[in-house]
Amino acid sequence: MMLDGLGFPEALRWRDGALWFSDMFRSRVVRWRLDAPGFPAETVIDAATGGPAMPGGLGWLPGDDGHPGDLLVVDCLERRVLRVPLDAAGRAAGAPLVHADLSAVMSHSANDMHVDPDGTAWVGGYGFDPEADEPVASPLVRVHPDGGIDVTEATFVFPNGCERDASGALLVAETFADRVSAFVMPAASHGADGAEVVRFAAGSGPDGLSIAPDGTVYVALAFAGALARVDRGAAADAEPAIVYRPEPIATGPGAGPLGVYDCAVLGDTGRIAVAMASLDEPLAERVDTGRIVILDRKTLS
Secondary structure, rough: EEEEEEOOOEEEEEEEOEEEEHHHHHEEEEEEEOOOOOOOOEEEEEEOOOOOOOEEEEEEEEOOOEEOOEEEEEOOOOOOOEEEEOOOOOOHHHHHHHHEEOOOOOOOOEEEEEOOOOOOOOEEEEEOOOOOOOOOOEEEEOOOOOOOOOEEEEEEEEEEEEEEEOOOEEEEHHHHEEEEEEEEOOOOOOOOOOEEEEEEOOOOEEEEEEOOOOOEEEEEEEOOOOEEEEEOOOOOOOEEEEEEOOEEEEEOOOOOOOOEEEEOOOOOOOOOEEEEEOOHHHHHOOOOOEEEEEEEEEHHO
16 A cells, blocks of 8 residues: 655654654645545645644644544744644644744754653754754753653754654664664653663664564664664664665656655554655655555565
8 A cells, every 4th residue: 555646754653543644845744544435645734724844743642531632743944843733533623833942952953753642742853954064962852741841961863763662762763873772761750860871773874763562673764765673682783674675766757766764563453654755855855756655564574
């Protein structure tokens, strides 16, 4: 199964049988309803309805009384987190509001985000200009459910996709360090003290990641153009196991190799969604090379 005609799909999130994602280069957040006849892809918000020009990470605040929690969306360029009220059907029920302003603690674009069940969000940012600067490390920003913020003492080189594993560690892809870090903060901590970081190799350009119920860690390798299975116990210089590599676009204005930018495992169903677009990002900005494929984990090498 495939959804194409996208710009640059990122921040894949399964929720209630639908796949939500940000189409970063087309300024929209989309819900692909694989639970509905015809599998419609519905725009939830876009720039015309108050959404960000470049949406990034997605998550939800806790819901109540049968209604879903509000949608949280990273506004990458404005360095903030927006809150979008949703109705019971999962549609936008009002204009986005500013949930948290990150501009005082981020000097470059915001990026991906993980949201805990209690509504605490963890947001990574570029930390530097990839086109002009040498890579430098930057903290995560913790956004409390009331919108208050603080930053972690631990730092990461271009923190990108992040997800919490069964042990409670937050796994963070460090795109320009070719590694994933397991970030563990004591549950009682309200600041950054006491955090532990364990790092392991992840291949070339780890971008998004997802953790299967059996603990398997899948990582989308942007620069390698592949989906990999990562062994957390492997040596620091170990290469991950490549389990999927999309064929290049053969003809047309978008012809060329594809980068793999995110992935999302759907519980224990065996399904994994994989997002890709042209490795040539300026080309992806101009031409709809983006697509999402739904694969069966059992068939991956």
